[in-house]
Amino acid sequence: MLRSLADVVLTRDAKQRIRLAHSGLASALMVVAVVLMHVMTWLGVNDGTGLWAWTAVSAIGLVSMFITIRLGWSARLRDPSLTVLQLMYAVGCTAVAYRIAGAGHGTPLLMVALVLMFGTFGLRRAQAWLVGSYTIAAFGIAMYTGAVDRPDIYDPVVQAAYFVSLILFVCGLMAVSGRVAAMRQRLRVQKSELAEALDRISLLATRDELTGLLNRRAMTELLERERQRSQRSAQGWSVAIMDVDHFKQTNDVHGHAAGDEALRKVARVCESLVRDCDAVSRWGGEEFVLLFRDVDAPAALAAADRVRASVAGVALTSGNAAFNITVSIGVTAYRRGDTVAQTLSRADGALYQAKLAGRNRVETSRASALDSA
Numbered sequence: 001m002l003r004s005l006a007d008v009v010l011t012r013d014a015k016q017r018i019r020l021a022h023s024g025l026a027s028a029l030m031v032v033a034v035v036l037m038h039v040m041t042w043l044g045v046n047d048g049t050g051l052w053a054w055t056a057v058s059a060i061g062l063v064s065m066f067i068t069i070r071l072g073w074s075a076r077l078r079d080p081s082l083t084v085l086q087l088m089y090a091v092g093c094t095a096v097a098y099r100i101a102g103a104g105h106g107t108p109l110l111m112v113a114l115v116l117m118f119g120t121f122g123l124r125r126a127q128a129w130l131v132g133s134y135t136i137a138a139f140g141i142a143m144y145t146g147a148v149d150r151p152d153i154y155d156p157v158v159q160a161a162y163f164v165s166l167i168l169f170v171c172g173l174m175a176v177s178g179r180v181a182a183m184r185q186r187l188r189v190q191k192s193e194l195a196e197a198l199d200r201i202s203l204l205a206t207r208d209e210l211t212g213l214l215n216r217r218a219m220t221e222l223l224e225r226e227r228q229r230s231q232r233s234a235q236g237w238s239v240a241i242m243d244v245d246h247f248k249q250t251n252d253v254h255g256h257a258a259g260d261e262a263l264r265k266v267a268r269v270c271e272s273l274v275r276d277c278d279a280v281s282r283w284g285g286e287e288f289v290l291l292f293r294d295v296d297a298p299a300a301l302a303a304a305d306r307v308r309a310s311v312a313g314v315a316l317t318s319g320n321a322a323f324n325i326t327v328s329i330g331v332t333a334y335r336r337g338d339t340v341a342q343t344l345s346r347a348d349g350a351l352y353q354a355k356l357a358g359r360n361r362v363e364t365s366r367a368s369a370l371d372s373a
């Protein structure tokens with residue numbers, strides 16, 4: 001009940017709620033000031049001249065601003081929460097209150113301190129100084145006219161002392177709110193640096209540095225998620241382990257840098273041939289693992305053979321020498337009830353068979369095989 005009332009008054013938009021809550025707080029402060037002013041008049045502290053007009057102007061102004069924000073009319077302004085306008089309006093009303101409060105003029109002075117304390121911390125430096133200077137000017141006028149018109153109540157010496165105190169207070173507040181603004185800016189920068197660092201950490205945690213493919217940990221998690229998904233659905237999946245043939249020899253003959261480049265090329269070939277829903281990872285060294293979603297063994301076998309044939313066709317160079325590499329691949333389909341480790345072990349067995357059978361081949365854990373011939 002309370003929540004739905006709050007939704008109606010403050011809306012469900014988080015930013016709008018904050019704006020309206022701040023505006024509501026300003027209005028609440030104003031209500032306190034109005035009550036105090038009326039109580040003082042009732043107790044005979046002043047004669048109440050202009051009190052009702054002041055009450056009406058104060059209330060109408062703040063309520064209008066609340067409604068303007070609530071209806072979204074201020075949404076397109078540079079300051080959609082109307083903070084500066086509300087603050088200046090409240091300060092102006094308090095300065096008038098100071099002038100009509102008579103012997104009770106100490107109360108509006110404290111009220112304006114409260115208004116400034118609540119209001120200026122969220123402002124930019126220039127805005128805060130604008131509000132601060134306006135406060136000094138508005139209260140300066142109220143103090144001066146009070147001292148001239150009613151020196152019996154607004155003792156000129158006391159008014160001068162109040163004025164100096166007000167200037168000191170505003171300057172002190174501006175200094176503090178400037179420091180708070182600088183701290184908030186530092187926090188914003190740190191927050192965005194932290195977000196960047198987190199992105200980088202998560203990239204490092206899931207990607208292989210050399211090829212940019214998923215790393216072993218990320219692929220293991222993916223396979224486990226796929227296993228769990230397939231327990232709940234009828235969809236199967238297959239996995240392939242691919243190993244570069246005689247890669248030690250490639251490194252020895254063409255150098256480690258050429259070997260690295262060859263691994264990167266293999267990665268790009270795999271990525272370009274698998275579907276978006278499939279996944280490719282560097283399992284370690286010159287070994288890659290491919291996940292084929294919603295695919296049975298024969299289809300995975302065909303897909304893996306396309307990869308094998310493409311890798312064999314990639315022209316590599318090292319200095320002036322041109323060379324090729326080949327890969328052997330073991331493929332298996334997931335069998336319901338198996339663990340990921342059991343599935344990978346079957347694919348590894350098939351890879352071993354492909355190596356034994358002469359390399360540059362694809363074997364499955366079942367009898368079928370495709371070779372380069």
Ligand SMILES: Nc1nc2c(ncn2[C@@H]2O[C@H](COP(=O)(O)OP(=O)(O)OP(=O)(O)O)[C@@H](O)[C@H]2O)c(=O)[nH]1
Pocket residue numbers: 210243244245246247248249251255256257258259260263284285286355359
């Ligand atoms: N350039 C390069 N070489 C790597 C990298 N990781 C592993 N290797 C090399 O890959 C080679 C793997 O050699 P082996 O495990 O003996 O296998 P192979 O020579 O490919 O022989 P078969 O797998 O039996 O065909 C080793 O020489 C490793 O140093 C890498 O990131 N970059």
